[in-house]
Amino acid sequence: MKIVVDFDLCESNAICMQIAPDLFEVRDDDFLYVLNEQPGDDDRARVEECVQRCPKQAISIEG
Amino acid sequence: MAGLRAAEALRRGGFEETIVLIGDEVHAPYDRPPLSKQILSGDWQPDRIALSTADKLADLDLDLRLGVRATGFDLGSRVVTTDDGRSDRVDGLLIATGSRCRTIPGTDDLDGVRVLRSLDDALTLRDDFDAGPHRVVVVGAGFIGAEVAATARGRGLEVTMVEALPVPLSRVLGHEIGVVCAEIHREQGVDLRTGVGVDAIDGGDRVERVVLSDGSVIAADVVVVGIGVVPNTEWLAGSGLQIDDGVVCDATCLAAPGVVAAGDVARWPNQRFGEMMRVEHWDNAIEQGIHSARRLLSTDSDALAFTPVPWFWSDQYDRKIQLAGSVRPDDECRIVTGSLEDRRFVTLYGREGRLVGVVGFNRPRHVMQYKTMIQDDVSFADALTAEI
Numbered sequence: 001m002k003i004v005v006d007f008d009l010c011e012s013n014a015i016c017m018q019i020a021p022d023l024f025e026v027r028d029d030d031f032l033y034v035l036n037e038q039p040g041d042d043d044r045a046r047v048e049e050c051v052q053r054c055p056k057q058a059i060s061i062e063g
Numbered sequence: 064m065a066g067l068r069a070a071e072a073l074r075r076g077g078f079e080e081t082i083v084l085i086g087d088e089v090h091a092p093y094d095r096p097p098l099s100k101q102i103l104s105g106d107w108q109p110d111r112i113a114l115s116t117a118d119k120l121a122d123l124d125l126d127l128r129l130g131v132r133a134t135g136f137d138l139g140s141r142v143v144t145t146d147d148g149r150s151d152r153v154d155g156l157l158i159a160t161g162s163r164c165r166t167i168p169g170t171d172d173l174d175g176v177r178v179l180r181s182l183d184d185a186l187t188l189r190d191d192f193d194a195g196p197h198r199v200v201v202v203g204a205g206f207i208g209a210e211v212a213a214t215a216r217g218r219g220l221e222v223t224m225v226e227a228l229p230v231p232l233s234r235v236l237g238h239e240i241g242v243v244c245a246e247i248h249r250e251q252g253v254d255l256r257t258g259v260g261v262d263a264i265d266g267g268d269r270v271e272r273v274v275l276s277d278g279s280v281i282a283a284d285v286v287v288v289g290i291g292v293v294p295n296t297e298w299l300a301g302s303g304l305q306i307d308d309g310v311v312c313d314a315t316c317l318a319a320p321g322v323v324a325a326g327d328v329a330r331w332p333n334q335r336f337g338e339m340m341r342v343e344h345w346d347n348a349i350e351q352g353i354h355s356a357r358r359l360l361s362t363d364s365d366a367l368a369f370t371p372v373p374w375f376w377s378d379q380y381d382r383k384i385q386l387a388g389s390v391r392p393d394d395e396c397r398i399v400t401g402s403l404e405d406r407r408f409v410t411l412y413g414r415e416g417r418l419v420g421v422v423g424f425n426r427p428r429h430v431m432q433y434k435t436m437i438q439d440d441v442s443f444a445d446a447l448t449a450e451i
Contacts, residue, residue, distance in 0.1 A: 014431035
């Protein structure tokens with residue numbers, strides 16, 4: 001599983017960071033950083049929740 | 064939105080029988096927030112806002128009935144009737160009929176008086192904007208009115224915004240932040256009139272002027288009314304369900320055995336805040352849709368209470384405003400980061416010693432971290448001194 005963020009769409013609402021702070025972080029510069037782009041399958045449910053809850057639909061999963 | 068997310072959750076939860084998804088709009092489920100921004104500005108075409116793909120919808124194996132309106136339900140017989148003349152006996156019912164915009168009486172036959180709720184509303188208003196109106200009047204400086212005003216200004220249109228309150232959004236965000244919102248609109252060239260009502264909207268076939276309660280008259284080609292919404296519950300009259308500003312549910316979102324509600328239409332006691340809530344936010348439609356779907360599949364003994372920290376955002380000009388929790392005008396209120404002058408700040412709200420709310424202007428990370436603290440039941444004193 002690979003996390004893909006469309007940074008043209010992302011507006012740093014930080015919802016993903018609230019759901020999975022170990023995978024996503026919005027820093028003081030207000031930009032989103034993906035801390036682990038290729039998490040294990042154990043994390044799939046949480047990443048899927050991030051995909052669904054992202055207000056900008058900026059997150060997708062490959063594989 | 065709530066309906067689609069609920070249907071997905073039912074399938075994820077292992078429900079393999081028939082799911083009928085009824086929606087009165089002809090469009091497949093779509094995302095509403097871009098309507099007042101990217102769709103209205105013309106930056107995006109409607110295909111950008113689909114909530115699902117044709118393939119994913121097909122995988123859900125739904126009996127999808129678009130352009131069909133639910134007209135009745137009877138709790139005793141468990142029959143749903145629709146305006147295409149059909150009636151279906153159901154085992155479970157998830158009510159997600161949403162809400163509709165309040166309108167100003169007497170303006171129904173006046174062309175150019177608009178609301179913004181649906182994709183069709185947005186495309187109609189976009190056409191109005193494309194036609195190059197001399198002036199757009201926005202009635203109501205709440206979040207939807209503010210976003211429409213911002214988009215119209217972005218398109219170079221002249222905008223007058225009329226607000227009954229002396230300070231816009233002061234009931235939601237408090238007086239000081241409301242003042243900041245008003246300043247931002249005025250700096251962006253909006254003619255903002257506050258503390259004044261609308262006495263009349265006049266014209267021939269098409270709107271020509273708006274008459275305010277202070278006697279002033281504004282010439283207008285387009286009027287956008289953003290004065291709140293009402294839940295769509297009329298179809299449930301006589302159903303046997305309790306209706307009181309929404310479908311009244313228990314703490315788990317159950318309205319009656321086998322009947323749940325979600326989204327704008329649902330009213331339920333949120334035990335986290337000890338108050339009845341009906342939440343009109345985008346994120347709640349998703350979360351409550353999923354919760355209510357799971358509730359339909361669970362037994363009474365293992366059902367969970369729905370206790371979210373409500374959250375929403377509003378993008379206006381270059382400001383991202385976010386609010387999480389339950390904020391009341393009489394809550395204790397403190398700025399913890401930034402300043403009102405910078406228009407980049409975080410304000411916390413405390414009640415009875417607890418952190419209950421957070422408002423941020425261009426501070427998304429902080430808002431989410433404080434939202435987590437609200438979920439974790441952190442005291443107001445600890446939140447004020449937390450390092451984040």
